[in-house]
Amino acid sequence: MKKHLISALAILSLNACNTGTTTEDPALSTSTWQWQLPASFPTPFVSADNPMTADKVELGRHLFYDVRLSGNGKQSCGSCHLQEKAFTDGLAVAVGSTGQLHPRNSQHLSNVVYNATITWANFSLTSLERQMEVPLFGDDPIELGINDQNKVEILQRFETDKQYQQLFNKAFPEQNQPVNYTNIIKAIASFQRSLISGNSRYDQSLTAKAKLTDSEIRGKDLFFGEKAECFHCHGSFNFNDQVRHAGTRILETPFHNTGLFNIGGTGDFPFPNRGVFELSGKAQDMGKFRAPSLRNVAVTAPYMHDGSIATLEQVLDFYAAGGRNITEGVHAGDGRNNPFKSELVTLIQLNEQEKADIVAFLKTLTDDEFLHNPKFANPFLPQNP
Amino acid sequence: MPKKLFYVLLILPVLVQAHEISTDKKFTPIINLGGRYLHSDTVYPAPRLANALEASQHSAYQNGNAFDYADVGLQVLWTNDITTLVKGSYHGQDLGNEFSIEQAWLNYGYDLDKDNMLSVRVGRQHVPLGRQNQEHSHNWTMAVEPLVMRASVGDGWRDDGLDVLWQHENGWYTGLGAYQGDSFPSSRSAGIGAISSRLGWQQDNHYLEVSIAHFKVDGRITDQQTSLSHTHTQASCVQASANVVCFDGKSQVAVLAGQWAWPQYKTIINGEAWLKYEQGDLFSTTALVDYQGVVTGGWLTADYQWTRQLHSYLRWETLQGRHQLVGANAALLAAEAGIADSSERPYRTGLGLVWTGDKGVRLSAEAHRETINRHVNDLFLLRYQVALWDLITLL
Numbered sequence: 001m002k003k004h005l006i007s008a009l010a011i012l013s014l015n016a017c018n019t020g021t022t023t024e025d026p027a028l029s030t031s032t033w034q035w036q037l038p039a040s041f042p043t044p045f046v047s048a049d050n051p052m053t054a055d056k057v058e059l060g061r062h063l064f065y066d067v068r069l070s071g072n073g074k075q076s077c078g079s080c081h082l083q084e085k086a087f088t089d090g091l092a093v094a095v096g097s098t099g100q101l102h103p104r105n106s107q108h109l110s111n112v113v114y115n116a117t118i119t120w121a122n123f124s125l126t127s128l129e130r131q132m133e134v135p136l137f138g139d140d141p142i143e144l145g146i147n148d149q150n151k152v153e154i155l156q157r158f159e160t161d162k163q164y165q166q167l168f169n170k171a172f173p174e175q176n177q178p179v180n181y182t183n184i185i186k187a188i189a190s191f192q193r194s195l196i197s198g199n200s201r202y203d204q205s206l207t208a209k210a211k212l213t214d215s216e217i218r219g220k221d222l223f224f225g226e227k228a229e230c231f232h233c234h235g236s237f238n239f240n241d242q243v244r245h246a247g248t249r250i251l252e253t254p255f256h257n258t259g260l261f262n263i264g265g266t267g268d269f270p271f272p273n274r275g276v277f278e279l280s281g282k283a284q285d286m287g288k289f290r291a292p293s294l295r296n297v298a299v300t301a302p303y304m305h306d307g308s309i310a311t312l313e314q315v316l317d318f319y320a321a322g323g324r325n326i327t328e329g330v331h332a333g334d335g336r337n338n339p340f341k342s343e344l345v346t347l348i349q350l351n352e353q354e355k356a357d358i359v360a361f362l363k364t365l366t367d368d369e370f371l372h373n374p375k376f377a378n379p380f381l382p383q384n385p
Numbered sequence: 386m387p388k389k390l391f392y393v394l395l396i397l398p399v400l401v402q403a404h405e406i407s408t409d410k411k412f413t414p415i416i417n418l419g420g421r422y423l424h425s426d427t428v429y430p431a432p433r434l435a436n437a438l439e440a441s442q443h444s445a446y447q448n449g450n451a452f453d454y455a456d457v458g459l460q461v462l463w464t465n466d467i468t469t470l471v472k473g474s475y476h477g478q479d480l481g482n483e484f485s486i487e488q489a490w491l492n493y494g495y496d497l498d499k500d501n502m503l504s505v506r507v508g509r510q511h512v513p514l515g516r517q518n519q520e521h522s523h524n525w526t527m528a529v530e531p532l533v534m535r536a537s538v539g540d541g542w543r544d545d546g547l548d549v550l551w552q553h554e555n556g557w558y559t560g561l562g563a564y565q566g567d568s569f570p571s572s573r574s575a576g577i578g579a580i581s582s583r584l585g586w587q588q589d590n591h592y593l594e595v596s597i598a599h600f601k602v603d604g605r606i607t608d609q610q611t612s613l614s615h616t617h618t619q620a621s622c623v624q625a626s627a628n629v630v631c632f633d634g635k636s637q638v639a640v641l642a643g644q645w646a647w648p649q650y651k652t653i654i655n656g657e658a659w660l661k662y663e664q665g666d667l668f669s670t671t672a673l674v675d676y677q678g679v680v681t682g683g684w685l686t687a688d689y690q691w692t693r694q695l696h697s698y699l700r701w702e703t704l705q706g707r708h709q710l711v712g713a714n715a716a717l718l719a720a721e722a723g724i725a726d727s728s729e730r731p732y733r734t735g736l737g738l739v740w741t742g743d744k745g746v747r748l749s750a751e752a753h754r755e756t757i758n759r760h761v762n763d764l765f766l767l768r769y770q771v772a773l774w775d776l777i778t779l780l
Contacts, residue, residue: 019707023719041717246713247712248670
């Protein structure tokens with residue numbers, strides 16, 4: 001009896017089960033697509049009507065960079081979204097294919113798959129497919145300039161191209177006539193979703209593959225601390241506060257007035273750049289814009305929705321002051337006192353060293369591999385077939 | 386008299402062991418005091434067991450001398466069949482400097498015939514799940530809680546409910562209980578949240594007991610909740626919020642406890658093997674995944690009696706966990722829940738010496754080497770306990 005008792009206790013204690021944790025994420029890998037993500041990144045959400053496939057991404061890459069996808073054949077998506085600038089264009093505001101100025105700054109596309117809303121201030125644009133209708137077909141401002149007069153001709157440019165015939169057939173093998181705008185949009189959206197940036201020095205430091213400098217560490221502590229408070233709007237793995245992924249259970253889509261303007265002390269922003277107010281018409285939405293992801297922020301200047309701040313150092317000065325005071329001109333007004341300004345944007349006592357430390361940290365978010373990854377590059381350039 | 390007073394003052398900073406007391410007195414007051422000295426090379430208790438989906442562990446104990454607890458209670462033998470006990474404890478800084486009613490029960494024993502007895506206990510009580518859980522931690526031979534017990538029922542399962550026990554003269558017994566189930570591994574919710582049952586065989590020198598418990602878990606926080614301290618209750622977690630991982634499902638715990646004694650060698654071997662199985666949803670703002678987890682482990686203790694009052698103990702224990710998460714962001718959620726890397730088995734070896742005096746005084750010393758989350762820690766704990774009422778009556 002005693003032998004049995006002791007044996008039973010010992011066996012149960014020592015060998016009752018194997019150890020370890022196993023995880024299975026069906027959305028992470030499918031027969032047609034496998035996400036390559038850093039460990040700290042969630043699995044992206046992809047809508048069921050446009051699942052990711054490698055062939056679709058490749059077609060999308062070609063279309064993204066093809067100027068034939070504009071009315072006058074002069075611009076492509078890639079004209080305003082340059083890879084080496086994290087898919088921004090370095091301009092204050094974008095310029096369309098006909099030379100018309102866009103009212104806002106071209107947004108970067110790093111990790112755009114995680115954006116809960118797209119563009120600067122449109123809470124209703126929640127998918128890349130819907131958003132893409134704007135640059136393709138929009139007429140105020142004109143971006144790629146596809147309209148009723150040229151849309152058939154533009155499609156013919158691709159229908160008659162042998163390479164595109166192959167690309168479309170591979171991307172949409174179940175369709176007899178795959179060259180259409182629906183598929184063009186799906187393919188470009190798939191390519192954009194593949195633009196994952198997660199190999200910056202900051203990311204590498206999380207897995208001990210890189211070491212941040214003392215200044216960068218101080219900047220990181222300030223960034224994620226209550227003194228500088230940057231993390232409140234830029235605190236997620238993607239350094240923004242609008243994140244949607246495959247496991248999202250609570251979807252938040254905040255927009256913020258950071259005190260850039262306060263025209264005449266009324267709280268107004270310049271038309272037609274008044275943020276969410278342009279759609280909602282509610283006073284409290286005046287000047288509210290989406291906080292962009294800060295990944296690769298060092299190469300996405302100029303900053304803010306209107307590109308009105310040229311450098312990261314100036315951005316830090318702006319936030320430290322709790323807004324911007326414009327003393328003369330039609331936009332004169334003290335943005336620091338904007339009545340609709342976010343409570344998170346207040347006067348912050350940051351000395352020059354602290355500002356420099358935060359800038360140093362922000363520069364660690366640059367992902368050189370992403371900026372030069374041939375998978376994301378223009379296939380029409382000789383070096384990127 | 387001065388000598389007696391001196392003796393009282395000397396042992397006042399000590400603690401007591403008695404809770405439920407075997408006595409034939411009608412009224413038995415309980416006044417216990419306890420103190421301790423701790424030296425731990427690193428944080429004790431370890432903030433998180435990497436291979437257990439646990440909750441409600443406390444903040445780290447301070448090294449050095451500290452007040453441990455003061456118990457105040459009263460046990461009353463109303464009749465030969467009816468006993469009540471009410472006891473509250475004030476715990477020191479280790480457990481949050483708070484007072485709580487830890488036991489408040491009525492026990493009714495009824496002789497069915499000369500061989501069979503039925504007893505019913507209703508109220509707040511230590512639930513019979515294994516043998517060690519039936520004792521208050523103040524009475525444990527070693528104060529350092531076994532790893533698997535912590536992983537299974539936190540710092541012990543004490544609950545409000547009803548327990549029915551049948552005992553036979555030949556040593557067999559079985560019991561069934563129903564409880565509110567508002568403590569780890571369950572969480573606070575309405576109605577009966579937990580049931581337990583047990584089957585055992587008790588002899589003079591040995592026993593063997595199997596006990597099981599089933600918990601309904603309506604959302605349980607899996608994070609460390611230091612603010613909850615020693616309340617033995619677990620906040621509900623039915624909606625994910627920032628930085629919180631919740632478990633919602635069912636939890637089952639099985640315990641095999643046994644002992645064998647060799648009186649001729651003054652030696653006792655006893656131990657318990659625990660298994661906890663959990664199945665349900667694990668979720669946070671990041672994900673909601675299907676979860677299955679098994680935690681197993683146990684301990685073996687060898688007790689050698691040097692004199693009537695002096696015992697030494699050698700205990701060896703281990704813990705292992707296996708977790709499976711299925712769903713979007715399963716890996717991220719595993720990391721958030723602290724179970725991403727659960728391949729290492731924590732283990733601990735301890736050596737203890739306990740001296741129990743005739744006047745309600747107990748002194749114990751124990752030293753442990755534990756390897757938790759790949760870190761080795763040596764800790765030494767000295768406890769001074771006194772049953773003050775016993776001492777006063779003896780004086």
